[in-house]
Amino acid sequence: MKTRRVIGLLCACLCLCGCFETIEEVTYTDSQSGTYLLTLNCSKSKSRLKALVKLDTFMGLNIPKQWEVSNYFNTASLAVEKVPGISQVNYTEDYTNFIFTFTFKFDKTETLNKAINAAAVSITNKSNLPYYNVFNSSEETFQRNKTPNDSMARLAKKSSQHLKLISGAKATAIYRFHKPVKKVSNSKAVISKNGKAVMLQQDLPKIITDPALFTNTITF
Amino acid sequence: MKHTLIILCLSLTTGLSAQNMSDYLPKNASYIISINFAELEAKSKDMDYTRFLEPLIKGARSRYYYGSTDETSSCDLISTSDLVRKPKDFGVDMQSAFYVYSTRINDISGTAYLFKLQNVETFRSQLKTTCHKKYEYQQRHIEQATMYSTKELAVAINGSVALVFVKDYNYYDADYSHDFSANGYVDSAFGAENEADNFRNDSLFYERLNSGKNLDYDQEVENVRSMTDTMITYRAKQRQEAKELEFVNQKFNGIFDLVAKLIIPQHDNMSSDRNFMKAQQGGHDAFAYMNVYSNFAQADFNPFSWNRRYSRDKEELVSSGNRFLTSDMSATYTIDFENGKAVLSSVNSYNKNVYERFRKIYDVKMDKDLFKYIDGENLLGYMSSSVDMKEMGKFYEEFYIELLESLPKRKKEQDIMTGIELFIAFLDKEMLFNTANGNMIFACTGFTDVKVKYTTYDYDDDFQKNETTEELVEKQPKMVFVSGIGNKENARKLFDIFSKFSVFTRLKDNVFAFYGNKYQPVNIFFALTDDAIIITNDANLVQNNLGGYPKNKQMSSDEKKFISKYNFAARINSQKMLEGIKDTYFKNGETLPWFSQMMTSLGNFELYSSKPEKDGIRVTAEVTLKDQSSNALYQILKMMSAADGH
Structure with missing residues (x-):
């Protein structure tokens, strides 16, 4: 039920916003530790979202209330806080511009993966959610792995119409390191001028149909 | 033999009258809803119409306050949700009306479901009488009926008539006390x-x-x-x-007493209410009857009851007996699904004193000068009203004072009434009721472009994120509200005062604007002409057409006639409205299946009122559908099902 409500909001966003962006940022301060920041920016569709959040349901999906969204963030932050090696968990909710952020510090990539998994379990309320390594890192490489086909993707896949409606949605990933990057595996990924950051931008509908498009192996 | 015949006739008469379900409905019920399950079932075919009945389901809501678990709810004496959703499974006679009403006897209030049974045994078999804890359930027999009760819910069966009563939650009744x-x-x-x-x-x-x-x-x-x-x-x-x-018995006694009173034909029943019987005999698919005064007098709506609701202070209450305007008030709402058309109708009934006043209030026709401000070429829908505002103001002033005076209140609260009267005496009635003269049109005339600022990010050479603000053009429905002016001097005075607020910008002598902010991204213009006050987000109207649109761009004569004919009128050209939404909100003209379904099925919406009749005024709303051969309920449910993604 909880999962359905989260999916409800996201799908409703997808269908009515059309234009929104997600930004995933991982910034390493040394070879091990760093900061994770996830941003959902629906500012471009704020007028429609303002109307949408007043509804209880849309297209058969439950639309959560503002306090419920806050609850999800709170639950996720509490779950992430419990992961050893995680600190400074924080989230922001801006219901004027519909921009939401979730951030925390991690001591190593393994901890980052644990935190992301803990957040997923707490939000979806599914204790049996399979553990999934979002990132892998070593001295030589950093990897962004393929997202498994989650329920949101399955739901969106059900109707090609939904995907057409979100043709303007963007997903951005930025990875910043303390050492220079030699090469990237994803042809869409770009290395920064100082050589220590990589940015990958993709259309969200494409990632939903083919999660492999967001994968990247960065070699140092 | 003679005696036997007389007794037979008498028992037949009694039997027949007992079968009239309206005899069982108490006249003090604040509302009564009647559902014709047989009709709804036949008209909806294989579609599920029970979602509309959700608001009628009580019990679950009360339990929520009790904080009970699922375990206890599964042990409810009867599931009101299942009863309303699957009446056939409960042995309910589908051909007979199914009533839901609200009632109060002494300190106990609640919702009652009254219906005729086709199969008493089927109904009895649905009662969960064995899974209750000690003292949580009782069963009693009286001469006419068998009654079953838990603390929140009671069921009574009298021959083929059954009643389910769901008690309202009462804090002082709670067990923990x-x-x-x-x-x-x-x-x-x-x-x-x-x-x-x-x-x-x-x-x-x-x-x-x-x-x-x-x-x-x-x-x-x-x-x-x-x-x-x-x-x-x-x-x-x-x-x-x-x-x-003893304590539990006392509690049960209250419920059993109430249920015993409700399961037999009522001394003062709805059969004697002409308005109710009119609706009853109308053969509607469903109707609701509201006892307006009873609703006001009840604790939830009585403004004098708020501070004594939770008080145990039993101070004697007083009220004025004067019910010159407020007696015999009721409202009936009916709904009928026909082939290709759904008709909703409401009748507000009143007494003969009100009728005389209403005749004056509604004895006006729409001010034709207002038509010129409506962009007829792009008109998608409108609502209009034409009443004598001065008469209406006068009437409602007297009506509400009489209503408030007649409501039960403490002695000291009578001073509130004096205070209200004093306050009203100081009001400038000319300013209040004659600045706008009661002629109004509210219309949607297409879509307009609005610039909206939004937040996004750009990235420097090292991919550091920077927040930026950009602008996009969004479509918003173009709305216009036009009101006729009674007292021009007062209209100008108010207009000038309002324009001084810092949130407004004066554009011309007769135009000022509110420019949208990040919370309200919409520009609203206020204009004053010789014959109208105009509020709109259509910049073109206030900049270029304040003298009115040319005749060939105004509303069609058909629309003008429709508005002039009725005191209240509304029409939505659904097809044009949906096409507008499609062009505005869906990229490349591609829509979702449910939207396409609406476009292919939905016809127009119309609402109009009757002139006041001796005992009531009627307002009718009609939703037409393109397919005139199939029932409207079936078509509407199909549309809703598509909207739900089924």
Whole structure:
């Protein structure tokens, strides 16, 4: 039920916003530790979202209330806080511009993966959610792995119409390191001028149909 | 033989009248809803219409407040949700009306479901009478009926008539105010008996210890202990159980008394209410009857009851008996699904004194000068009203004073009424009721472009994120509200005062604007002309057409006639509206399946009122559908199902 409500909001966003962006940022301060920041920016569709959040349901999906969204963030932050090696968990909710952020510090990539998994379990309320390594890192490489086909993707896949409606949605990933990057595996990924950051931008509908498009192996 | 015939005739008459379900409906019910399940079932075909009945389902809501778990709800005496959703499974006679009404007798109020049974045994088999804890369920028989009750819910069966009553939640009724288990069985008698027993034992022990015999001390303690009266606890428990039973019985008595009164034909019943019977005999798919005054008098709507609702202070209440305008008030709402059309109708009934006043209020026609401000070329829908605002203001002033005076209140609260009257005496009625003269049109005339700022990010050479603000053009529905002017001098005075607020910008002598902010991204213009006050987000109207649109761009004569004919009128050109939404909100003209379904099925919406008749005024709303051969309920449900993604 909880999962359905989260999916409800996201799908409703997808269908009515059309234009929104997600930004995933991982910034390493040394070879091990760093900061994770996830941003959902629906500012471009704020007028429609303002109307949408007043509804209880849309297209058969439950639309959560503002306090419920806050609850999800709170639950996720509490779950992430419990992961050893995680600190400074924080989230922001801006219901004027519909921009939401979730951030925390991690001591190593393994901890980052644990935190992301803990957040997923707490939000979806599914204790049996399979553990999934979002990132892998070593001295030589950093990897962004393929997202498994989650329920949101399955739901969106059900109707090609939904995907057409979100043709303007963007997903951005930025990875910043303390050492220079030699090469990237994803042809869409770009290395920064100082050589220590990589940015990958993709259309969200494409990632939903083919999660492999967001994968990247960065070699140092 | 003669006697036998008379008795037979009498019993037949009694039998027949008993079958009239409206005889069972108490006249003091604040609302009554009647559902014709047979019609709805036939008209909806295989589609599920029960979602519309959701608001009628009580019980689950009350339980929520009790904080019960699913386990207890599965042990409800009857599931009102299932009863309303699957009446056939409960042996309900689908051909007969199914009523839901709200009632209050003494301190108990709640919702009652009244219906005729086709199969009493099927209904009985649905009652969960065996899974309740001690004191949580009782069953009683009276001459006419068998009654079953838990603390929140009661069921009564009288022949083929059944009633389910769901009690309203009442804080002072809650069980925790009488928590017996927490107190245990320690009462004053228990204490006294225990004390006496201890004293007796101690004395015995003392006597034996001082008897001079050589005693085993431990053995003596054991001996004295064995002499303790073990019945003290048992008796206390019995007393406590009797007390608990008495309390529970008292609670059940209240519910049983109420249900016993409701399961028999009522002395003062709805059969004598002409408006209710009119709706009843209209053969509607469903209708709702509201006893307007009863609703006001009830605690939830009575403004004088808020501060005594939770008070145990039983101060005598007073009210004025003067009901010149407020007697015989009721409202009936009916709904009928026909082939290709759904018709909703409301009749507000009043007494003959009100009729005279209403005749004056509604004896006006739409001011034709207002039509010129509506962009007829892009018109998607409108609502209009034409009433004599001065007469209406006068009427409602008297009406509400009489209504408030007649509501039960404490003696000291009568001063509130005097205060209200004093306040009204100081009001400038000319300003209040004659600045706008009661002629109004509110219309949607297409879509307009609005610039909206939004937040996004750009990235520097090292991919550091920077927040930026950009602008996009969004479509918003173009709305216009036009009101006729009564007193021009007052209209100008108010217009000038309003324009001074800092949120407004004066554009011309007769135009000022509110420019949207990040919270309200919409520009609203206010204009004053010789014959109208205009509020709109259509910049073109206030900049270029304040003198009115040219005749060939105004509303069609058909629309003008429609508005002029009725005091209240509304029309939505659904097709044009949906096409506008499609062009505005869906990229490349691609829509979702449910939207396409709406476009292919939905016709127009129309609303119009009748002139006041002697006993009421009627407002009718019609939703037409393109397919005139299939029932509207079926088509609407199909559209909704598509919207749900099924």
